Amino acid sequence: MATRYDQKTKDEVVAYVQKYNEQKGRGGQSAAVKKWDLNPITIKSWLEKAGVETPGRGGRKKRKSGRGAKTAAAVAEVKTSGKARSGDKVSGTLQRMMAIQGEIASLEREFEKLKAKL
Numbered sequence: 001m002a003t004r005y006d007q008k009t010k011d012e013v014v015a016y017v018q019k020y021n022e023q024k025g026r027g028g029q030s031a032a033v034k035k036w037d038l039n040p041i042t043i044k045s046w047l048e049k050a051g052v053e054t055p056g057r058g059g060r061k062k063r064k065s066g067r068g069a070k071t072a073a074a075v076a077e078v079k080t081s082g083k084a085r086s087g088d089k090v091s092g093t094l095q096r097m098m099a100i101q102g103e104i105a106s107l108e109r110e111f112e113k114l115k116a117k118l
Helices: 007-024 028-036 040-049 067-081 088-117
Strands: none
Touching: 007 028, 007 040, 028 040
16 A cells, blocks of 8 residues: 655655765665655655656767768678679668768767757
């Protein structure tokens, strides 16, 4: 059965997490989980309702490079393995995919620059 917490307890936990994060940079939510024996999702919802930033897993930055290089390697492998001779469609498709992925990477960089200006 779910436990209901009064607003005073919620405010105390939120304040504790904020103070902990100010002092140590991060880890306040985990420390509050241990101190009050609460569910981390519960604390996260209290922090969100209080307007405290909670990046979570969505806060990770995506890898900007690597895909184009992998695609280029795949094209090179197809060309050297002799498969390109038997099927120019495969080679052409891979080259088009490389061009599109390069364009996507360029657009992602442009988006990040614009987002940083906000």
